[in-house]
Amino acid sequence: MQSTDRQHRAGIALVIAAAIAWSTAPFFTRLLHFDSWTILFWRGVFGGSFIALLLIFTQGLNGARNLIAMKPSGWLVASLSTLGMVSYIPSLQLTSVANVAIIIAVQPFAAAAIAWVWLREAAAARTMWASLVALAGIVVIVSGAGGVGDYRGIGLALLMVIAISLMTVVIRKHRETPMVAAASLSNFLGSLVSIPFAQSIGAVSSHDLVILAMFGLLQVGLGLTLFTLGSRFLPSGQSSLVATLETPLMPFWVFVAFHEVPSLRALIGGALVMGAVIADIAADNRARSAAGLHDEAAI
Template sequence: MSSLSSDHAKGLVITGIGGMALTVDIPLIRLADGDPWTILMLRGLTTFVVTLVIWVAWRMLRGNAPTLIPGRAGLAVAGLYSLSSLTFITAVYTTSTANVVFILAFNTMFAAFLSWLFLKERPRPVTLAAMVVMLVGVLVIVGDGMSSGNLFGDVMALVTAFSIASAITITRASGKDMGFTALVAVAAPLLVAAYMVSDTGLQVAAPWWIIFNGAVITPVAFFCLATGPKYITGPEVAMFYLLETVLAPVWVWMIFSEVPSTASMVGGTILIVTLVLHSLWQLHDGRRRRAALAVRHPA
């Protein structure tokens, strides 16, 4: 096997592990069965501690650990990830799991729009068409939320998707390594949650689930998904993010018997099919461009 093929296979395995780990995030939050502030505090605390341990070990053993928060751009990215942590937990507790993951899938199109607006990376016509179709899918879900009383949770999921897309855009614009920034950003919501819990006390039936989530699942998921682009293309990495969109509602349905509404399934199907088709088109177009470049500039 060539070195290129070996690296590609390695990238698929690493990113696949990250994508699969991410699919159990919401089920573990639900299994912990606790107050949102308690869940946010325990999840944030364990993630923060594990991140610092890994960063210190990296710094001591190799001496080239990335900066935790690189400059003003790092502060902005950390602030956006902090906001997304708060709105994500709120969404999990105020709307259905299916709605949360389906709406979060829209962050890729938010990122494309923000890159067009601020980085002058004009989307191609196919991407623009996909954005319009996905907007229809989100409107179907949010419209159902208005009639079922889940509108607030759906809006929180949209804010989460937009915050993550904004953080990605700033990261790309700065060109800096933000690998640890998203993880240490849990410090701000952790402090808010700790203040709230100080009045009410810990309210969680099964804390080990959320501690496991924060100490293992969250770091593994985001580390692997951030490492994947070293070996495989962006569209390939994006497809592994879809694992959460597809599988998280399945795990919740199997564990809690929570059946998505018809509108949620319709809107989610629109989002998933559009994202998969768009990602496959990007992969095909990328291969076609590389092949054309190779013919034009033979080695």
């Protein structure tokens, strides 16, 4: 029981760290002035290389074998992750950020629904209520945004949500599969897919390469690795919910770097999202502690 609790707490900490890493995307995007496919290419090269080197450094020859001899479940995770990555930035270009953000907010519901159908993994009622609060918070954040959504952009955003939700459930189902290797592969696949569409692969300066390297190492490589590891120890719906911390953290980095003061909507919505996540984690910890005391009393 104690071992399970430790794994659960570690899973929450890893997914929170992944959300923090992912939330830096607007910061790096602001620093770059290239088409989305060029950014995806270089970000994938650096992110995939970082994960591969980390895997080999920590696991040696076994890590190298995992990269070369990928299992079918690993290829599935890599493919789903790649699909999510290459859908995200184009969706932002084709429709409003508000549309994409609201669609992304339904990911916990999508992951929980897929897990229920596939794994018969019922989400706790408190997690579903917390997901509703988090969704309300994100709606508040984007409620001030305007613009007419383009159906292609909305479709790509929905495709991304479905892909990442499926990836989360697959990770949960196949815990024994070397998923960190799959995360590395997904970045390289993303770069490969981007080549036919990228317009400025060879036009980046050395300064741009440094920014792209940081983008790939921190936001993609570290974020995806942490989420991949953390998702093994959490229910699919909860891991997706904790990852929504990414949304309210995004304006924070922009404020620090570019002195853009978040709107009142962003502050209120961010408080709702963070409050929902903290409440869900606290309630889950109380339930687990109560269960542990009950088991000890029974012994």
